[in-house]
Amino acid sequence: MHSPHWITQQGHHFLGVPHLSGKSVDPIFPNLFRYAFELNVDIELAEACCDEASRMGLTTKMMRNPNFRVDYGTITTLHMIRPQWDIPVVGISANNSPYYLTTEEGLEEMDVLGKATLNAIESTGRRAVLLASNTLCHLHFSEEPVPPEDMAQEHPHDYAGYLWDMRMIDLLRQGKIQEVFRLLPQFIDEAFAEVKSGAFTWMFSAMGYPEIPGELHGYGTVIGTGNAVMEWNLIKSGLAQEAAGAAL
């Protein structure tokens, strides 16, 4: 799980405490999101990712403080996709290299981080799900409507951003991944896309940039930003095997 809301400056950090719990209150939507979380960390895999990324030249760090408050991006994504919270997690920070360096330099780091993640998954023998938390176009409204649930106020911030999202989603659904990554810097620049923060590149790097169609489960806006829920199923595509004993 790579989240844009755990921002680090010195390296790529990994949750490194076996069990983390607490209450997360969203700093942007405290009126809407107050969540008591409790999660288990796959320490062995986290350490393997950290070590491998370090071996491949990235600055890395394990987060060992038991009082650490897990960021709301990680919590929201995990809750929405697996509310049972029964699968151990590797939480990865968003090093701000795409913002501090150039976009291209930063995303190169995320590419390395993805390759390191893949190596760590394979070396530990894990079956893993990769979760990338990123919006697409990211220009948004700066005032909250009253009430905030008033969906009459919810729409894309601007048409150009919406068109960019549709273009990228279309390419992703067609499995034209090389074209997506060719366009990515331009998309980021013109639509202020949050994929700049790295999770999207990390995820595709860890999958090996497969030219397989993504399944769009839904698209919508949040305070004007573009959000898609998409899945790349490597089992269906024949790039990964079913778990032993799994029902077809």
Added chain:
Amino acid sequence: MTVVSSFLVPGSPLPLVARHNPPWTELAQAFERAGEALAASKPDTIVVYSTQWIAVLDQLWQARPHLRDIHVDENWHEYGDLQFDITIDVEFAEAAIAATNDTGIKSKGVNYDKFPIDTGTIVASTMLNPANKLPLAITSNNVYHDWSMTESLGRIAADQAATLGRRIAVVGVGGLSGSYFRHDIDIAEDRIASESEDQWNRKILSLMEQGDLAALREQCPTYAAEARVDMGFKHFAFLLGAMGGTFSCAVVHGYGPLYGAGGAVVEFKR
């Protein structure tokens, strides 16, 4: 006089959590001198603007009467917990929210258990206001607010102090130059990462010492861009607004590196 003292301080936790490290000791000691000056000014309330309290929807003011918890910095978690115990001047916050809205800047209070208090606010509160002797009014850095709007917010804070009859100390929490070391360093050898940014920082601090407002106003936009200054140096804009756009001179209690970035503790004199 409602604004009785004004300070610019860094929001990095390093001088607080690792003051024994020589490059950070000077800033820790500077904080202590600033804290003494702040106490001597006998404020009723400390008004804090922190670049690290990031807002993107509306201008936020902390409205919970008492904040007491542990915070772990997102980047410097290995240095341990940051404990805080902060009392909020709720009457001031409510007045500021109303006044901010009146000026056309949409504003609201936040009053939630476990609302994340940013590292910069905690560092400033702990270092300048030990033992939580004075109440605080804390406001956010809306990233879409520019220099002028942020200066207006400072002015609003000062106006509310006048209306309520408060003596306030104003604290702008944020860094100077923004280039930092991205890799592990020997922290005992910490230094400003960029020589040109170091020169910029020293130039701006010198102008502050001289009270050269005209030069500061002219230079700050270029400084912010060329030295990658934390959040465009808006914490200084907030201070300027609160001080009515003027001060006579400043005392630089300390200046130093914070993992390559620049930080200074500055006291402004009216």
